[in-house]
């Protein structure tokens with residue numbers, strides 16, 4: 001059986017290492033400032049190098065290091081994943097773009113048209129990461145006051161409409177959140193391959209909607225026993241609907257020649273620890289974020305307190321924001337832990353590391369070839 005490996009593209013900026021976690025100094029994602037190496041000032045003016053140039057470097061590097069594609073996350077402070085996917089597609093050959101987006105911020109007929117155009121232009125390289133929002137301030141940023149469970153009703157309606165118009169036959173829908181009458185993708189756009197659907201959310205409402213729509217149920221990494229229980233729950237729920245989704249996990253990785261060297265890297269990042277970050281990440285109504293916070297101890301005496309099982313560390317959110325869990329260890333150990341996840345039922349991985357560029361090469365070239373249960377899926381449409 002093949003495994004799909006994606007790499008995360010940093011859409012919020014990128015820093016030179018875990019040791020400089022709060023200095024986004026690669027490209028001009030946050031504007032040009034002290035510490036930026038490129039763009040450079042020449043003749044008193046910026047030379048025009050922009051953050052998209054850095055993202056293109058990461059996409060190309062991960063494509064050549066064996067990754068099937070890249071996840072393009074979406075938060076208020078990130079670049080827009082749709083526009084970025086279109087720009088980066090021209091820079092890559094077979095690389096797929098997993099666009100994270102919240103249904104509800106776009107009409108589904110418009111989303112269908114954008115998606116079909118991208119599919120046609122790229123030879124079918126669009127993948128969806130359907131996110132339904134974590135509540136709190138980021139939701140209000142978008143003017144979204146729909147409550148937690150209703151957001152999943154909206155997501156479900158959105159995907160019903162998107163699928164309904166996809167084949168080009170006139171489609172009517174009169175839902176709570178969306179209506180359309182006689183809509184259909186025009187000839188030429190109709191009939192493109194429908195993007196694979198990755199679907200995230202840990203709440204009961206998320207699992208119910210994922211049962212209806214997901215090709216891959218996507219989770220952050222958690223302690224393995226909890227992840228296994230989560231996968232079993234999703235599988236059970238989907239089976240009642242006659243569906244059998246695959247499973248994907250998003251994981252940060254610090255892998256080095258030796259375990260000691262990997263922990264030394266964490267220790268350097270720990271100098272910048274922000275112990276309040278776990279609380280802030282769980283301020284909305286996200287059940288998944290609350291689950292994760294539950295594993296981060298209240299009182300931390302040192303970074304090894306956060307190793308919840310061998311090589312599984314839940315301190316990443318405290319040194320660079322984002323999800324808490326990742327793998328820390330030698331190349332062999334990280335490969336073994338990934339193999340164990342395969343045995344647990346995981347079919348696809350979204351891996352990440354800082355800096356995104358060098359770590360893409362390192363993980364692709366040093367870790368992925370050690371996996372027992374590959375063959376690594378060759379990048380390309382023949383794997384569809």
Ligand SMILES: Cc1cc2nc3c(=O)[nH]c(=O)nc-3n(C[C@H](O)[C@H](O)[C@H](O)COP(=O)(O)O)c2cc1C
Pocket residue numbers: 072073074075100130131132133134135200201202203204205206218219220249250285286287288289
């Ligand atoms: C792997 C993964 C990636 C996610 N990426 C994003 C993202 O890019 N933007 C975002 O706003 N939410 C993201 N989320 C959050 C989820 O979409 C969802 O809002 C969150 O899990 C809360 O849902 P819940 O209450 O059902 O757990 C992600 C979640 C997971 C598991």
